[in-house]
Amino acid sequence: MFETRDGEQRLETDPAEMAPDGHVVFIGRIVSPWTSREDCPKNMRQAREAGVPATIVFDQAFRPGLQNLERASHVVILSWLHHAPRNLIVQKPRHAAEPKGVFSLRSPARPNPIGLHVAKLVGIDIAAGRIEIDAIDVLDGTPVIDIKPYYASTDALPDATIAGRDET
Template sequence: MFETRQGETLLAADPAGLRPDGHVVFIGRIVSPWVVRDECPKNMRAARETGRAASILIDEPYRPGLQNLERASHVVILSWLHHAPRNLIVQKPRHAAEPKGVFSLRSPARPNPVGLHVAKLVALDIEAGRIGIDAIDVLDGTPVIDIKPYYASVDAFPEATIAGRDEK
């Protein structure tokens, strides 16, 4: 699933085996339509194009933290991509001509496997701990470590570019 390809580089010390500098607790799980890897959209744009909504189920102790989240039209979700290897520092994506550094990629395989997803907030049931969102690009059951309101003033850079990619 994450075989090493030509041109890739592994870290000498796998972060999965290093002494922790900090620890995370899972605050909930993503409920998504995607149960097998082949079906799972590769990014949020592809996820939206499927027209399939998703949700996040927040564990009971953390539900009071959802108060007032309905103020936000969009939310940032930080997930924990716990199945991904953490030692692939230079990677060769399947459709890329050359290997690339992990920090120039949105690959789930990274030293700290934190996924970043911006989604539209479509429903909120605080008592049930359920956040409805327009789409998600991760497998059902993926752990969540944080939810933040999206602030256009500091988070939106529509003019951002990626050279060599079809990004505006």
């Protein structure tokens, strides 16, 4: 159980205990050097600064889906952050002056703990069901929900901002 900070709120019912309304399957797992939350980078920038590559290993049934992925320089990875609490709806980040709603944060603690990562594709072995990426900001063994090619022409929005936040 995670401790609640001053100003935080939990949901009355933990989403992990609710009946599912979709059938999400895991297509593979991430092999990363990070084995504890304390050591794991907080975001992809920090992961890249650590300079440690990672691997995604796909289950046998999903390996044919990797065909032609080598055309992409970068990929978008959707992961299931299985160690994160799911019932925290208002959070008080350590660096914030006041509590914030979960949907205004990038925190892994959320009703559906889906991680979003953009990584450089370093190598691919379809037969072995492995792709190598430049970095990752999740724990070893994290399940993968999906992977998609990153398209700079449609995915990058250079004018996007968050008010009051320095993104440098």
